[in-house]
Amino acid sequence: MQNHSQVSAPPPRRWLQGSVARALLGGIFAIGLVAGCERIAFYSTGRPPPDSNASSTTASSSTGDSSGDPTGGMGTVTRATLLDAIATCNLELLDTFQKAAQELATEAAEAKTDPAGRAEAQAAWIKAIDIWQRAEPFQFGPGGPTNTPGGQGLRDTIYSWPLVSRCLVEQNIVSKSYEGPDFGTTALINMRGLAAAEYLLFYTGTDNACTPASGINATGSWAALGADELASRKATYASVVSTGIAAMAGKLLGAWRPGEGDFAAQFRNPGKSGSVYTTEQMALNAVSDAMFHMETHVKDQKLARPLGIMDCSNATCPEAVESRFARRSRPHVRNNLIGFRMLMSGCNDGEGVGFDDVLVALGATALAEKMNADVNAAIAAADAVPSDDLAEAIAQDPESVTKLHAAVKRITDSLKTEFVTVLDLELPQLLEGDND
Amino acid sequence: MTERAEAVRPGRLARLASLLLRPEDAAALAAFRFCFGLLGCVSAIRFLVYGWVDEFFVKPRFFLSYWGFDWLAPLSARGMHALFVALAVVSACVAFGFLYRAAIVLFLLGFTYVQLLDVTNYLNHYYLVSLLALLLSFMPLHRAYSVDAWLFPKLRSATLPAWCTYLLRVQVGAVYFFAGLAKVNSDWLLHAQPLNIWLSSRTYLPIIGPLLGERWVAFAMSWAGCLFDLTVVAFLLMPRTRVAAYAVVLFFHAVTKLLFPIGMFPAIMVVAALVFFSPSWPRNLIGFLRRRAPAPAPALPARVAAPLPPLFGARVAIAACYCAFQLLWPLRTHLYGGNVLWHEQGIRFSWRVMLREKNGSVTYLVTDPRTGRTQEVPPRKYLNGRQERDFSTQPDLILRLAHQIARDFEAREGVRPVVRAHAPVSLNGRPAELLLDPTVDLASISDGLAKATWIRPVPTAPPIHLESLAWHRP
Numbered sequence: 001m002q003n004h005s006q007v008s009a010p011p012p013r014r015w016l017q018g019s020v021a022r023a024l025l026g027g028i029f030a031i032g033l034v035a036g037c038e039r040i041a042f043y044s045t046g047r048p049p050p051d052s053n054a055s056s057t058t059a060s061s062s063t064g065d066s067s068g069d070p071t072g073g074m075g076t077v078t079r080a081t082l083l084d085a086i087a088t089c090n091l092e093l094l095d096t097f098q099k100a101a102q103e104l105a106t107e108a109a110e111a112k113t114d115p116a117g118r119a120e121a122q123a124a125w126i127k128a129i130d131i132w133q134r135a136e137p138f139q140f141g142p143g144g145p146t147n148t149p150g151g152q153g154l155r156d157t158i159y160s161w162p163l164v165s166r167c168l169v170e171q172n173i174v175s176k177s178y179e180g181p182d183f184g185t186t187a188l189i190n191m192r193g194l195a196a197a198e199y200l201l202f203y204t205g206t207d208n209a210c211t212p213a214s215g216i217n218a219t220g221s222w223a224a225l226g227a228d229e230l231a232s233r234k235a236t237y238a239s240v241v242s243t244g245i246a247a248m249a250g251k252l253l254g255a256w257r258p259g260e261g262d263f264a265a266q267f268r269n270p271g272k273s274g275s276v277y278t279t280e281q282m283a284l285n286a287v288s289d290a291m292f293h294m295e296t297h298v299k300d301q302k303l304a305r306p307l308g309i310m311d312c313s314n315a316t317c318p319e320a321v322e323s324r325f326a327r328r329s330r331p332h333v334r335n336n337l338i339g340f341r342m343l344m345s346g347c348n349d350g351e352g353v354g355f356d357d358v359l360v361a362l363g364a365t366a367l368a369e370k371m372n373a374d375v376n377a378a379i380a381a382a383d384a385v386p387s388d389d390l391a392e393a394i395a396q397d398p399e400s401v402t403k404l405h406a407a408v409k410r411i412t413d414s415l416k417t418e419f420v421t422v423l424d425l426e427l428p429q430l431l432e433g434d435n436d
Numbered sequence: 437m438t439e440r441a442e443a444v445r446p447g448r449l450a451r452l453a454s455l456l457l458r459p460e461d462a463a464a465l466a467a468f469r470f471c472f473g474l475l476g477c478v479s480a481i482r483f484l485v486y487g488w489v490d491e492f493f494v495k496p497r498f499f500l501s502y503w504g505f506d507w508l509a510p511l512s513a514r515g516m517h518a519l520f521v522a523l524a525v526v527s528a529c530v531a532f533g534f535l536y537r538a539a540i541v542l543f544l545l546g547f548t549y550v551q552l553l554d555v556t557n558y559l560n561h562y563y564l565v566s567l568l569a570l571l572l573s574f575m576p577l578h579r580a581y582s583v584d585a586w587l588f589p590k591l592r593s594a595t596l597p598a599w600c601t602y603l604l605r606v607q608v609g610a611v612y613f614f615a616g617l618a619k620v621n622s623d624w625l626l627h628a629q630p631l632n633i634w635l636s637s638r639t640y641l642p643i644i645g646p647l648l649g650e651r652w653v654a655f656a657m658s659w660a661g662c663l664f665d666l667t668v669v670a671f672l673l674m675p676r677t678r679v680a681a682y683a684v685v686l687f688f689h690a691v692t693k694l695l696f697p698i699g700m701f702p703a704i705m706v707v708a709a710l711v712f713f714s715p716s717w718p719r720n721l722i723g724f725l726r727r728r729a730p731a732p733a734p735a736l737p738a739r740v741a742a743p744l745p746p747l748f749g750a751r752v753a754i755a756a757c758y759c760a761f762q763l764l765w766p767l768r769t770h771l772y773g774g775n776v777l778w779h780e781q782g783i784r785f786s787w788r789v790m791l792r793e794k795n796g797s798v799t800y801l802v803t804d805p806r807t808g809r810t811q812e813v814p815p816r817k818y819l820n821g822r823q824e825r826d827f828s829t830q831p832d833l834i835l836r837l838a839h840q841i842a843r844d845f846e847a848r849e850g851v852r853p854v855v856r857a858h859a860p861v862s863l864n865g866r867p868a869e870l871l872l873d874p875t876v877d878l879a880s881i882s883d884g885l886a887k888a889t890w891i892r893p894v895p896t897a898p899p900i901h902l903e904s905l906a907w908h909r910p
Contacts (some may be wrong), residue, residue, distance in 0.1 A: 280640040363903040414799035417868035424637035
């Protein structure tokens, strides 16, 4: 049994009666508040007003205008000026694309009634896709996936590649489902958009890609279409999807344009009321996420797969190239690289504010120069590929395509390592979570 | 053994017993139990509310298990959700001391199971929660201020033995001390990295934002953080400095909470640091809040004169071994040499908290030995974005996935492939360099605790120094 000799409890600490203790309680309360509002605390902050006088750094790394000022007269590069420049660049791109899409719709409509107009429609498609491929690395906000901030998935409604299905398009040709109301803007994304338009405008063969057991072959409904009827239906279908492309291009432009959706304002003013980006860093992250298109789509899907070095059971997989009917897979990659350069070095062939200017302002000049050089080297590698059709180039000169792939990989390696490190960006689709 | 030695030992043991078994006011430990349970409950609810149960444990196609724990598998989606609901419930039981013994053991098992499922989920503070739960499962913290004590009067005791507090102090003290020791490196002290990188991207914050881009601020915070971690335990242990030290604890963790997405970590450490206060602090606090004299503390025996409890020596030995482990295990990385932030051997379970901004890009090159044909395999074929980010800078995880890729290839093609990895990594803003020897066949290398010769030496370039760059327009 224990010997419990009773002793009195110690007197209350003197400190507990003083102001220090009150400060302690206040601190505990503050911690409670902070813990309770953790997401708000980290993601909802404003930024100083535009006229704030806080310090900033002048820098230039882009080719710049005649004065050598990449800010276009603003004189100072900050992350905010970068967001501003990206929004402006994107609006210009989307405006140009919308006009090209409208041109495509007009030409495709004419080709519907005049078969001789198909060449003009093809040229209009090439003009539109060339612009669109530059816009591919810009797919954040309304153009981006619906699970991203402000995302409406509009990119896929314009160009769904690699989600394409020639067989589905051919089934529609037989069923004439493209005649339904709003088909061009509401049908499944792999039945419309620029990819479907490419097949309809460029492919003149009378075969189809569906299995012998599929309805159009088993019932003979495809075979029953004569060559003329097939061409006529393709032209009509092409007109429908081209009109849809123009409509979706207008919708995407409208979503960004001031006076309509004005997403540009949300993008330029993160952290302010009404913006889906609760911090400026979140807006920059959205751009950097979109730039990873260079890895997932360009490096892996457009180059590695056809080259046979990824997800390909044969020596090469030329059937996996983009643009199998217009045979423009090389220009597509080149335009993707130019779009990437618009973000990296600034709009208009590297003029204006780009990520490189922010990197230089931060002191990461070597990284900025390296990434600019790598992007230019990749564009040069694309130019060195002997054919516009990568499938043909892989057959004739696989080394040139391998070099292009390696050049793109150098960009994506920098993007995933130093670039996100120096700018403290998150990798795409990184779940918000705890760290320590 | 000599008679003299035998004569001395019981005396020492008795003195040790009087120290460790000395009854103390149970109030502080009851408050700690309550706060710990509450944090566990909030943590489980966060996972459910934020959708993290699905993201972390249901959606991933592949889990990077801990070495030796390959046999652990996640439950079904419904099972994982049920587990987190159960964790919230048992945490609440711990907080209120209801069926405490069962609840704390169930919490320990459930929480640790969840953490062991995927290494990419590893966080130092989750490890700390598991360790604290382990310690709490041996402590009778339900004897006071609990539903158990109310339901079962025989359990009631206004005091608890002092060893409970000592063990918790050793555990929490180790966290702070080793976190401070880990900061004694050139990146942290001489280059203020990674704080310079992290603070530079937070210049948009109101009021303090413009300051955060200044390099001197990063240096000041780096040194202050290091000194804080190394010394705070000593100041918390001394009664004269305890309150001031705790105020600094609150300030430090509030600042880190505001600046960085570190979830429950600050709250856990703020609660954990309470173990350094006197056993009667809740009584004094309540008295202060009511502006009257605190409730009297329970009568405390002056000394222990009872016979030693059964197996007392063995219990002390086990506790001593635990403490020794906690003091030695975090140091194991020094056996590997080099820069632990680069090779990461021994980095886990060593309280190296927020020491690196590290990003990598891994591409596997899988070669069929029969044909010599090489194909690329991107990690995203197995991992989601969150897993890939954590994985791509940790050599043992890259090795583990290489083994899985080799197994899958062998199952498909009937031959063991050569698996190499091209893995450039940037540490604290250094130019990216290859983390692993790109010529090594990872499929032929066994995972283990030995020094990994297939990891390349740390880059010799210093970390980047970022200049101040404001967010706003000029």
